Amino acid sequence: xxxxxxxxxxxxxxxxxxxxxxxxxxxxxxxxxxxxxxxxxxxxxxxxxxxxxxxxxxxxxxxxxxxxxxxxxxxxxxxxxxxxxxxxxxxxxxxxxxxxxxxxxxxxxxxxxxxxxxxxxxxxxxxxxxxxxxxxxxxxxxxxxxxxxxxxxxxxxxxxxxxxxxxxxxxxxxxxxxxxxxxxxxxxxxxxxxxxxxxxxxxxxxxxxxxxxxxxxxxxxxxxxxxxxxxxxxxxxxxxxxxxxxxxxxxxxxxxxxxxx
Amino acid sequence: xxxxxxxxxxxxxxxxxxxxxxxxxxxxxxxxxxxxxxxxxxxxxxxxxxxxxxxxxxxxxxxxxxxxxxxxxxxxxxxxxxxxxxxxxxxxxxxxxxxxxxxxxxxxxxxxxxxxxxxxxxxxxxxxxxxxxxxxxxxxxxxxxxxxxxxxxxxxxxxxxxxxxxxxxxxxxxxxxxxxxxxxxxxxxxxxxxxxxxxxxxxxxxxxxxxxxxxxxxxxxxxxxxxxxxxxxxxxxxxxxxxxxxxxxxxxxxxxxxxxxxxxxxxxxxxxxxxxxxxxxxxxxxxxxxxxxxxxxxxxxxxxxxxxxxxxxxxxxxxxxxxxxxxxxxxxxxxxxxxxxxxxxxxxxxxxxxxxxxxxxxxxxxxxxxxxxxxxxxxxxxxxxxxxxxxxx
Ligand SMILES: Cc1ncc(COP(=O)(O)O)c(C=O)c1O
Numbered sequence: 001x002x003x004x005x006x007x008x009x010x011x012x013x014x015x016x017x018x019x020x021x022x023x024x025x026x027x028x029x030x031x032x033x034x035x036x037x038x039x040x041x042x043x044x045x046x047x048x049x050x051x052x053x054x055x056x057x058x059x060x061x062x063x064x065x066x067x068x069x070x071x072x073x074x075x076x077x078x079x080x081x082x083x084x085x086x087x088x089x090x091x092x093x094x095x096x097x098x099x100x101x102x103x104x105x106x107x108x109x110x111x112x113x114x115x116x117x118x119x120x121x122x123x124x125x126x127x128x129x130x131x132x133x134x135x136x137x138x139x140x141x142x143x144x145x146x147x148x149x150x151x152x153x154x155x156x157x158x159x160x161x162x163x164x165x166x167x168x169x170x171x172x173x174x175x176x177x178x179x180x181x182x183x184x185x186x187x188x189x190x191x192x193x194x195x196x197x198x199x200x201x202x203x204x205x206x207x208x209x210x211x212x213x214x215x216x217x218x219x220x221x222x223x224x225x226x227x228x229x230x231x232x233x234x235x236x237x238x239x240x241x242x243x244x245x246x247x248x249x250x251x252x253x254x255x256x257x258x259x260x261x
Numbered sequence: 262x263x264x265x266x267x268x269x270x271x272x273x274x275x276x277x278x279x280x281x282x283x284x285x286x287x288x289x290x291x292x293x294x295x296x297x298x299x300x301x302x303x304x305x306x307x308x309x310x311x312x313x314x315x316x317x318x319x320x321x322x323x324x325x326x327x328x329x330x331x332x333x334x335x336x337x338x339x340x341x342x343x344x345x346x347x348x349x350x351x352x353x354x355x356x357x358x359x360x361x362x363x364x365x366x367x368x369x370x371x372x373x374x375x376x377x378x379x380x381x382x383x384x385x386x387x388x389x390x391x392x393x394x395x396x397x398x399x400x401x402x403x404x405x406x407x408x409x410x411x412x413x414x415x416x417x418x419x420x421x422x423x424x425x426x427x428x429x430x431x432x433x434x435x436x437x438x439x440x441x442x443x444x445x446x447x448x449x450x451x452x453x454x455x456x457x458x459x460x461x462x463x464x465x466x467x468x469x470x471x472x473x474x475x476x477x478x479x480x481x482x483x484x485x486x487x488x489x490x491x492x493x494x495x496x497x498x499x500x501x502x503x504x505x506x507x508x509x510x511x512x513x514x515x516x517x518x519x520x521x522x523x524x525x526x527x528x529x530x531x532x533x534x535x536x537x538x539x540x541x542x543x544x545x546x547x548x549x550x551x552x553x554x555x556x557x558x559x560x561x562x563x564x565x566x567x568x569x570x571x572x573x574x575x576x577x578x579x580x581x582x583x584x585x586x587x588x589x590x591x592x593x594x595x596x597x598x599x600x601x602x603x604x605x606x607x608x609x610x611x612x613x614x615x616x617x618x619x620x621x622x623x624x625x626x627x628x629x630x631x632x633x634x635x636x637x638x639x640x641x642x643x644x645x646x647x648x649x650x651x652x653x654x
Contacts, residue, residue: 052557053430053543055437056281062424074555099279100542104556125281126542150282154444159285177283177444
């Protein structure tokens with residue numbers, strides 16, 4: 001079974017998904033970050049494919065992408081780094097990036113490589129649902145790659161239901177109308193929106209992302225969804241670290257309140 | 262018309278709307294309403310009146326006698342430089358501000374390269390009393406300083422884009438990010454035929470006034486409504502599509518689009534997208550763009566801020582693919598030379614962007630009985646600092 005589906009069958013609460021940009025802070029940190037996150041208690045990992053023009057991202061992820069590219073990261077190299085990742089961890093892995101990277105790699109070669117590597121899903125923010133359904137759904141399904149779609153406070157109910165109907169893993173609930181990046185608090189308006197979605201009884205589980213940065217925002221998000229996604233705050237935790245392993249352990253422990261193993 | 266966008270938002274295989282979900286409601290709203298609004302009689306009335314009384318249209322079609330003698334042919338200049346604010350860009354911003362008002366938007370954002378689109382946007386916002394924020398690459402803010410000052414005087418806030426090469430591509434990224442963060446009250450006035458569908462079509466509709474007038478003026482001046490050649494420069498491609506649009510189906514008219522090749526097509530410092538690029542996605546649209554094998558968008562270079570863009574509008578990708586338009590290019594130094602030539606021979610200082618179109622005269626042999634229209638997309642006041650460095654030419 002696809003590892004994402006498996007995760008949500010066994011867990012319905014406090015799921016922590018962590019995003020990082022491949023190639024940041026150092027070119028060869030990728031497997032260390034994944035293995036340490038996995039050991040420290042993260043439930044799901046989103047590996048960012050750095051892109052020169054990340055439209056949906058705020059300053060933190062823009063900056064990490066720029067540095068990753070300067071370090072020499074590419075999609076080809078990322079697949080090389082991940083070649084043996086399934087020997088060390090069984091955590092669900094999602095690739096997150098922009099469609100142009102996939103197109104230039106070659107859509108079918110990309111999917112094949114994902115399958116070989118043990119990638120479970122994709123988040124491609126600039127691949128809209130209609131283009132996905134018309135041109136990509138069949139090939140992604142052939143390689144058992146789950147596509148995760150976003151909904152936002154501006155997404156109306158009928159579209160939410162549509163997105164639920166074409167999804168088969170989880171729905172990425174964007175917490176506010178914004179690019180990625182940590183904000184400190186979750187407002188009442190956001191809570192209302194989370195509650196509304198929660199009451200819709202969608203068939204897919206939901207993870208809340210954008211602006212989740214610490215234990216407090218993680219816990220309040222988890223009241224309304226199966227879990228939450230942290231990106232920018234995690235990137236910041238990796239910045240200027242002496243030992244990224246230590247920083248990662250501390251970060252996950254702080255959020256989930258677990259002891260590192 | 263066979264070159265118009267199809268019902269799915271594509272020109273052949275180019276175009277579409279590759280946008281994050283955060284922009285879906287805005288783009289849907291535009292898609293559902295733009296044709297209805299633009300074709301409504303009250304819109305058309307207000308648009309036409311403003312173009313006439315405020316912008317100063319129709320712009321003249323001027324027979325450049327001395328330039329024609331020099332090249333031993335017949336050269337006409339479509340004088341978009343005589344528009345209010347000094348370039349074709351205002352044709353689009355007048356249209357889009359009227360569209361924004363009818364969509365109930367209270368805040369306007371725009372990107373700008375040369376600053377002409379920024380000035381044209383700031384101008385219509387002043388005219389309508391609407392808040393205006395313009396994103397401009399830091400590099401461009403330096404090389405087009407007079408336009409930064411104009412935007413500020415017009416009451417716009419100019420926000421520097423500090424990523425990448427700090428030019429037009431980066432300013433466009435920032436404007437799109439602003440829109441993601443302000444989806445409800447804001448309208449994004451894109452400055453060229455780029456971006457997600459329906460923007461390329463909207464901008465085409467507003468700029469097509471150029472060739473609409475050209476047909477009438479050609480008939481009056483020559484007894485024939487079409488020239489043998491139309492030449493225009495291409496950054497994203499808005500002045501070019503404006504000058505070409507009503508001639509697209511008349512294949513007797515040779516259409517020449519001129520990109521900036523910077524220090525030379527193969528110098529690594531160029532913006533000649535159609536020579537160097539391949540299909541991909543930039544700013545929400547599938548088109549031809551400059552990129553490496555990993556799909557990273559390459560930093561373009563041109564002396565001209567308005568042509569310093571690594572893509573072209575999807576309609577141009579299609580017109581190039583179908584060979585309806587012949588794409589050529591001109592270097593920095595060819596453009597400078599052409600600008601000085603027009604200035605000295607006709608007393609018209611063109612924008613650096615326009616100078617690239619003019620440079621084709623030196624590189625192409627035209628016959629004595631042929632007629633050529635060059636679209637003078639803008640005037641050169643903003644480029645004086647660059648021009649004056651080459652005064653010894
Ligand atoms: C005078 C002038 N011409 C041409 C351009 C290029 O834009 P487009 O290709 O959309 O006409 C610009 C852009 O700033 C401009 O200011």
